[in-house]
Amino acid sequence: KAGVTQTPRYLIKTRGQQVTLSCSPISGHRSVSWYQQTPGQGLQFLFEYFSETQRNKGNFPGRFSGRQFSNSRSEMNVSTLELGDSALYLCASSPSGSGDTQYFGPGTRLTVL
């Protein structure tokens, strides 16, 4: 099976812009989670989607949002970008979303100038 894929792999944006990141889970996986990784804060949970519903949300401002489509593909959106949003954004998928092993994608490196 193909692994989790994320597009694009790299992005450069300026403050105030918005950005959309995409994640394609492993075929058959229904749960998709998003994480932000920064040198200072490490890996932080953003949100989890299961069967097109947001099931859990981390402690991030409302500028961070996401959605999941019927084919389990997921997107996350960050509006009004700030310098501090520069990070590696990781997506992970799992089969049933119930304590399964999560499989991570390679990440999208977002740089905000």
Added chain:
Amino acid sequence: AQRVTQPEKLLSVFKGAPVELKCNYSYSGSPELFWYVQYSRQRLQLLLRHISRESIKGFTADLNKGETSFHLKKPFAQEEDSAMYYCALSAQGGSEKLVFGKGTKLTVNP
């Protein structure tokens, strides 16, 4: 609140020496604990989880609920074990939310 602490940011050992990466957690319920590893230029991947009680690549980890610890151990380190190691916690109850520690960078010297 859930919290995972990895007290060592960096750990350096020689090949063949024992290695222990420490992980302590804080959680009022009954957690699931994981160790994830990230080798250079590779994606984050699961190394082991406490519920499976497996030994992967010679690594083991025992959940000590009394000390709220989940230390990762290997009796004889290999150079290919050099990587970033993350301890993570998941609350039981169907949530996929993982709370990660800040990670420990392990370097195994020849």
